[in-house]
Amino acid sequence: MSVRPYREIHRRQARKIMVGPVAVGGDAPITVQTMTNTLTADVDATVAQIKRCEDAGADIVRVSCPDEASTKALAQIVPQVAVPIVADIHFHYKRAIEAAEAGAACLRINPGNIGSAARVKDVVQAAKDHGCSMRIGVNAGSLEKHLLEKYGEPCPEAMVESALEHAKILEDADFREFKISVKASDVFLAVAAYHGLAEACDYPLHLGITEAGGLRTGTIKSSIGMGNLLWAGIGDTIRVSLSAAPEEEVKVGFDMLKALNLRHRGVNVISCPSCARQQFDVIETVKVLEDRLAHITTPMTVSVIGCVVNGPGEARETDIGFTGGGKGTHQVYIAGQPHHRLKDQAIVDHLVELVEAKAAEIEAEHAASGSSTSAAAE
Template sequence: MTIRSYRQIVRRKSRMIHVGNVPVGGDAPITVQSMTNTVTADATATIDQIRRLEAAGADIVRVSCPDQESTAALKQIVSAARVPIVADIHFHYRRAIEAAEAGAACLRINPGNIGSAQRVREVVQAAKDHGCSMRIGVNAGSLERELLERYGEPCPEAMVESALNHARILEDNDFREFKISVKASDVFLAVAAYQGLAEACDYPLHLGITEAGGLRAGTIKSSIGMGMLLWSGIGDTIRVSLSAEPEEEVTAGYEILKSLGLRRRGVTVISCPSCARQAFPVIRTVETLEERLSHISTPLTLSIIGCVVNGPGEARETDIGLTGGGKGTHQVYLNGVTDHRIGDEELVDHIVALVEKKAAEIEAQAAEAEGAELADDHRAA
């Protein structure tokens, strides 16, 4: 077996929809989402939080619209945002129409929960008129009473049936610009539900382990659940649901995707856990570097290894590498090749400068390649 073959993930074939200008599904990159936790009616606070999410790399941001004050503020929020905004609607169909009119790129709404067929038609028409997609969001904690009575408890079959029932309502109204989620806080339940849904339809799937918990526990729980699905090719957009600042959800989402080679953003740090052989304080050094390099969005790799046992091998596979050496000096590798040595006192500042320089070089090369491509297209035209 080759390295290429065992690392390859074959993604499930799904249709593509658009959330604003962001494609979801098909062969589009897996997107990372989060949700604001401000009072949406406070447009200033909500926009400030969206700015932080944009800086963290969020592709799509969801805001809750529980009342008319929220949808009234949505137009200002959408206008200020640089990423598509999803309006989270639960039961009131008028909020969905107002959100579409305010410029929301997507409505998170379950059509079976908003009342009569006429109300559904009105929401669908508003979505069509204003270019909105939708997300059907099934949650194990709020399944329909009829399904709970029939199945006895939340189970994968009930969640899939609920999702397909909602999907059928939209299809009957000639609307297919939607994605689906079947979230649960139980990892086994969520994974099984997504697996069943992936087999039952070709709509893009929004992955999440809902109410996963705090920063550490929730990240681990989400990584296990979503990692299993993503590794098997299931999933087109993700949200890591944490009881933490929303930016942490975005960071965790990218780390999950990076670990599977599905998408890269920023610096991927490869570092050892440290031991008695370490020639510099690895743990403290990595903590400092992660903080100081958090502004880098260009994908590149950095290895920080405390001694020469595994250091040279890891450095050969990374853009920049540091291996602990003797007598207070340490080896620096550039593009996998030994380059120079540095001392303890300049270690962190020096590595930060190297990473920033490498990121600028990669960005310049990308801009040059894009310019050449545009020139070729112009000549061909």
């Protein structure tokens, strides 16, 4: 997809680390993460949830490892899934070592919370021995006491200072394969903290507005905060934190990247809000169409517009366009050009057939050229 100059985003240059086989930072595509909400010790339930996230396109999945039963289960979970797994560790350094030994690709940990320098050294050694990277995860709701006393309240400066203090612990242990997050539920606080951290270091940054809320409100808050940062070129991997199924977080994450032309996966449906001019039920058509196209991973655009006011113009910019016409006869566009007309019947079925055929054509072209649609989409 060609990018016009006013749509260009110049990403901050970060060092690159590996989360298993997935690159984060540098020139790598921005990755989309989520986190399971099953009991990790329930292997079957956790694997099933991870696979649903994989189907939605997740690049990386995090699981909580609060106890020994969870890290033991990790050894059974990792071989059954395709994505690299991040083990979420909070305080107990032994859980981090166990998770590394069990096959975790990354450890989410705050080095200052796990005890002495000797314990940090043990965790670092385990990470090195087993090829693990790490994520330093600073949260406005759990800042260190000395920083709260210094600054009086959670603020961007305190969050950046916390992140850099934890980073120095790992640097002093000769470990630099880590990314950093400075999350807050307050959009202003999170955005300011990430801007400060982006200026202070070159480590890859994991973006998130933590505890953002339910599917609707959380999507809005995350889009405002993370969209602001991504537009500024800040962010190497993202997690949309929603009180919703993890796979919904993945879908929203990809939609966010798609809207900013940073990464493309699946069908981008451009549709009008509908009005009295509509010549078919736009809202219901788009609702059903998006569900029916959820299995398509090939990047493409489809416009569904209710009347001829904006329909032809939108269709010129899309792979497949559909514009409402009079007397129940509508216009279908292919590659921006009028192609054929269609009666009211089976609008969704017809569009799904066109999209599936176009996806197969694109996949065949990329297979013939030896590339992949996923590579072309980044």
